[in-house]
Amino acid sequence: MAIYGAALLAFCMLTGVYVGDVLGDLIGVSANVGGVGIAMMLLIMLSNIKSPYFQLKPASAAGIAFWSSMYIPIVVAMAAKQNVFSAVSSSAVAMVAGVLAVLVSFALVPTISRIGDKSSPASRSEPRQ
Amino acid sequence: MWDLLSAILIKNGFVAGLVFVGFLMWFSYWLSARFTHGHIHGSAIAIGLGLLSAYVGGAVTGGTSGIADIAIFSGVALLGGTMFRDFAIIATAYGADLKAIKHAGLAGVVSIFAGVLISFSVGALVAVAFGYRDPVDISTIGAGAATYIVGPVTGTALGASSDIIALSVAAGLVKSVLVMIGTPLVASFIGLDNPRSAMVYGGLMGTTSGVAGGLAATDPALLPYGAMTATFYTGVGCLLAPSVLYITVRALML
16 A cells, blocks of 8 residues: 555654664754655665565555655745745855855865775766766 | 735645646656656756755745745745655655665664764864854854755754854754755766665765755655664754764864
């Protein structure tokens, strides 16, 4: 049943967010530390268990697949509720700080991607089209 | 007539939100196929139109929740809120490649710390260039350049004034909107085409909404990898900005 998949997904999210909040408390910050990331790891691990007693049937997995396929529309809704007006009409210092932070971060993606990469760096840096 | 219809749309807000987003998606994919032959991805156009509608909503109502501040579109706020966003992002991890994640683990961790440090430094330098001299102000604006959550958390911890905190939120908003729009444009130049670089990208950018939107418009298959690292960024930022980074700024400004 689809609800099994959806419930498993919900369980992973609640567990992850809880652990993220506890982590934030432990290191003394008022923020969730990696709750979604922890939930994702949990879901990957639970869905990889190879036990006859714990096997997600295709009908149950559909409960996860549905939400996965709703991700883009949900992100579009998220975009539509952002405070874009305030971002666009913000003062020069906020605009320049935001724009430069993004540009410098983009530029560093290739450099940091090479860290700990065992496959030959020469073939990786070729643009793959 | 209109009163009756708008009453129904408001009462069934979430369902109305599905219709709104569904129409926006259909229109965007039609534009993509008809006018760009699929060169500009339909989801990229949809996110662009979503941001545009958010701008219109903000301009018309003066509110902070984009199109959702217009009563008949209020359900968009629930559909696009943190709860459903995180639920859908986690769902995409189903079937993600555990080996790829382990393989890029070190680069992913480095990218989170490097990302916080770089965005903070850039934001702080811009603040100094604009004439700010108080270490609290500089650190709060620098933290805002990390994400729009790190900014106010840092500003509150350091006792910054409310206009500086508002400035830090604005810097974070600019960042998140630019990451959504910019990612598909720069993806091929920065090698954003595999799980490893997606994890590094998520860690460097850090804004969960920016990364979620940016990867949706570039290659949705990369989302689980980018989102995985991005969700640690805000926590690390809230840890570093009001402590070591602020102390460093204070030492440098004396």
